[in-house]
Amino acid sequence: MWFGLAMIAAAVTSFIVGVIAERQARDVAPPHLVQALGIYSQTAADMIERDGPAAVNAYFDRIETLSGVHAYLVDENGKEISGETLPAGGSELAQRARQKTGLVNDLTQGIPLNAVAAKSPKGATYVLVAQDSSFRRGPFWGLPGRPGSFRFTLIAITRSLLPILLVGGVFCYWLARYLSTPLEDLRGVAQELADGKLDTRVSDKLLKRRDEIGHLGRDVNLMAARIESLVQAQRRLLGDISHELRSPLARQGVALGLARRRAGADAASALDRIEREGERLNEMIGQLLTLTRFESGTDGLDNVTIDLGGLVREVAEDADYEAHDRNRSVRIVRDEPLSINGVPEMIRSAVENVVRNAVRHTAEGSSVDLTLSAESSNGHRTALISVRDHGKGVPEDVIEQIFRPFYRVEDDRDRKTGGTGLGLSIAARAVRLHRGSIKAMNAKDGGLVVEIRLPEK
Amino acid sequence: MIQRILIIDDDTELCELVTEYLEPEGYAVDSVNEGREGVQRALSGEYALAVLDYMLPGLNGFEVLRQIRASSHLPIVMLTARGDDVNRIIGLQIGADDYLAKPFNPLELVARINAVLRRARFSVEEKHAGEVLTVGDIKMDSRTRTVSRDGETIDLTVVEYSLLEKLLQAPGRILTREDLVKEVLHRELSPFDRSIDTHVSNLRKKLGHEVNGIERIKTVRGVGYIYAG
Numbered sequence: 001m002w003f004g005l006a007m008i009a010a011a012v013t014s015f016i017v018g019v020i021a022e023r024q025a026r027d028v029a030p031p032h033l034v035q036a037l038g039i040y041s042q043t044a045a046d047m048i049e050r051d052g053p054a055a056v057n058a059y060f061d062r063i064e065t066l067s068g069v070h071a072y073l074v075d076e077n078g079k080e081i082s083g084e085t086l087p088a089g090g091s092e093l094a095q096r097a098r099q100k101t102g103l104v105n106d107l108t109q110g111i112p113l114n115a116v117a118a119k120s121p122k123g124a125t126y127v128l129v130a131q132d133s134s135f136r137r138g139p140f141w142g143l144p145g146r147p148g149s150f151r152f153t154l155i156a157i158t159r160s161l162l163p164i165l166l167v168g169g170v171f172c173y174w175l176a177r178y179l180s181t182p183l184e185d186l187r188g189v190a191q192e193l194a195d196g197k198l199d200t201r202v203s204d205k206l207l208k209r210r211d212e213i214g215h216l217g218r219d220v221n222l223m224a225a226r227i228e229s230l231v232q233a234q235r236r237l238l239g240d241i242s243h244e245l246r247s248p249l250a251r252q253g254v255a256l257g258l259a260r261r262r263a264g265a266d267a268a269s270a271l272d273r274i275e276r277e278g279e280r281l282n283e284m285i286g287q288l289l290t291l292t293r294f295e296s297g298t299d300g301l302d303n304v305t306i307d308l309g310g311l312v313r314e315v316a317e318d319a320d321y322e323a324h325d326r327n328r329s330v331r332i333v334r335d336e337p338l339s340i341n342g343v344p345e346m347i348r349s350a351v352e353n354v355v356r357n358a359v360r361h362t363a364e365g366s367s368v369d370l371t372l373s374a375e376s377s378n379g380h381r382t383a384l385i386s387v388r389d390h391g392k393g394v395p396e397d398v399i400e401q402i403f404r405p406f407y408r409v410e411d412d413r414d415r416k417t418g419g420t421g422l423g424l425s426i427a428a429r430a431v432r433l434h435r436g437s438i439k440a441m442n443a444k445d446g447g448l449v450v451e452i453r454l455p456e457k
Numbered sequence: 458m459i460q461r462i463l464i465i466d467d468d469t470e471l472c473e474l475v476t477e478y479l480e481p482e483g484y485a486v487d488s489v490n491e492g493r494e495g496v497q498r499a500l501s502g503e504y505a506l507a508v509l510d511y512m513l514p515g516l517n518g519f520e521v522l523r524q525i526r527a528s529s530h531l532p533i534v535m536l537t538a539r540g541d542d543v544n545r546i547i548g549l550q551i552g553a554d555d556y557l558a559k560p561f562n563p564l565e566l567v568a569r570i571n572a573v574l575r576r577a578r579f580s581v582e583e584k585h586a587g588e589v590l591t592v593g594d595i596k597m598d599s600r601t602r603t604v605s606r607d608g609e610t611i612d613l614t615v616v617e618y619s620l621l622e623k624l625l626q627a628p629g630r631i632l633t634r635e636d637l638v639k640e641v642l643h644r645e646l647s648p649f650d651r652s653i654d655t656h657v658s659n660l661r662k663k664l665g666h667e668v669n670g671i672e673r674i675k676t677v678r679g680v681g682y683i684y685a686g
Contacts, residue, residue, distance in 0.1 A: 239512075242538055243512050243538065246538060246539070246559050246560055247468055247471070247559075249559075249560040250468070250471055250559040250560040250561065251468070251470055251471050251474055252560070253560040253561055253562060253563065254471065254474040254475055254478055254563045255474055256563075257478055257562065257563030257564060258474065258477060258478055258563075261478075261481075275562075278560065282539060282560055286539055313678065313679075317678075317679055321646075
């Protein structure tokens with residue numbers, strides 16, 4: 001594209017320059033024209049004094065028949081010897097001719113004028129003013145104009161240049177394709193990597209090139225392979241950590257079962273306590289691993305369309321089932337079909353953590369209310385998930401902090417109701433990774449409202 | 458008769474503890490710490506049930522499961538990681554009868570082992586019931602424990618077979634998830650437990666989602682399933 005533009009710019013500029021130059025050019029003419037006009041001029045000057053105006057006219061007629069040049073002879077008083085009117089610009093040109101030796105011309109007229117002065121045998125200066133009536137400013141592809149004129153040159157150049165331009169144009173187009181196709185390929189690979197397709201690679205055709213683009217392609221492939229193996233290694237590591245951290249807890253669980261069997265009634269409460277603490281540890285491990293996975297960003301690569309309505313309904317059902325054990329419930333108050341783009345596991349985790357937190361804090365016999373709706377502003381649609389509980393709410397001065405890892409509102413009941421202090425920070429992280437927002441506020445009639453906003457697909 | 462249980466898990470200490478726990482419950486227990494050996498022992502025919510960990514050295518847990526299932530209906534309870542939905546679902550799809558997340562309460566393990574064994578016992582007994590159940594394009598022969606659709610035999614796991622049987626015995630009626638879990642998996646439905654849904658999904662895949670344009674097994678959200686085909 002650039003090359004083509006440059007060529008066009010150059011051509012246009014030189015055309016303009018040529019036209020201007022020729023317009024400005026003065027008193028320059030091809031040598032044969034100078035010679036011819038010089039001869040005509042001298043012959044006419046000699047003839048006028050020897051044979052008179054009639055002879056000169058006859059001479060001029062013959063010249064016109066032979067060469068198409070229409071000539072006038074101007075005497076020292078500026079008058080045409082045969083009484084013809086000079087063409088426009090003729091008298092000025094004749095003036096100039098008298099002052100200058102050699103040929104002068106005026107190319108600005110409709111038909112260019114040339115003039116040469118000559119001295120008669122008696123010493124009088126006569127000026128021959130010539131008009132080439134065969135010169136036509138006709139259509140471009142008409143007569144090429146006078147040899148030596150700009151138009152002649154232009155047409156000659158065009159005739160030889162046109163094929164060059166055509167071939168050049170084709171070459172430019174091919175060159176542009178040759179450069180932009182591999183760049184598009186590289187761009188495609190980069191986009192796929194960003195979207196999570198880690199096994200994407202540059203095409204073989206690009207790799208075979210021996211130029212800089214080929215080098216770049218090979219380097220991009222190396223980079224993609226490295227990213228893929230790093231991400232896989234990290235996922236494996238997290239899996240291993242999960243397994244390793246849970247093994248001692250698994251053994252402890254079975255040992256606890258054995259202890260219960262063998263121990264007496266008074267040991268029961270202590271054993272219960274051991275079990276509960278083991279549960280807490282297990283939950284914390286799970287959540288820390290989840291938080292790490294989300295933080296590392298390697299999970300956020302597999303974006304798909306998520307049916308939010310379906311997801312919220314599933315979470316609500318499961319949480320409701322769990323809540324019934326503790327004489328509480330979860331229900332959906334409002335529902336709308338909405339879709340977003342994202343990682344389903346993360347969004348589920350976010351909603352689940354907020355809902356479970358609400359279930360933990362809502363008063364006995366009450367319900368946790370979920371709403372799913374759409375908001376519009378500036379042409380953007382946002383999905384709003386709102387979770388409202390009927391608990392004690394959170395003091396205004398610390399309400400911003402509940403999304404921090406391990407933060408617990410300083411309340412005895414908080415510890416007794418379970419939870420690790422990580423759930424809301426996991427929700428916050430997951431929501432932010434989807435370019436959404438999360439915020440909490442106290443409801444007017446008691447309880448906490450947590451609002452999750454996510455950009456709609 | 459004492460039933461033998463095989464534990465396939467690389468955590469030797471855990472195997473010892475579980476053995477210690479299960480023996481007073483009336484089972485004889487053997488443990489194996491590696492995948493390939495696990496497959497061999499499982500296929501030896503000595504065991505009534507296998508407990509299989511999903512993460513193993515050598516052959517990984519799913520491969521072991523696949524290989525055992527290729528030639529045997531041996532009841533298998535899979536041990537998975539807590540919160541690891543993906544692996545749990547994969548395990549059930551490959552053919553595990555039930556799962557239990559680590560760390561677990563050993564009482565739960567005993568309960569699930571008992572449930573799975575009870576189901577296996579019923580299927581042996583039902584072999585002699587001599588009943589052929591035909592609903593729509595599906596025919597279930599409980600004498601041979603085979604299922605066919607339009608004459609073509611379909612291969613189902615033990616759980617899938619029981620589930621289909623329950624569904625076909627009450628066509629057009631809603632069966633709740635709680636009931637299905639109780640009667641097919643022989644245990645209580647626990648929160649966030651999607652195992653019965655996975656088995657239904659497996660059934661759908663094997664039998665075909667639709668029959669004459671209508672959905673074969675309809676989901677009634679929040680309640681359960683209906684066989685409509």
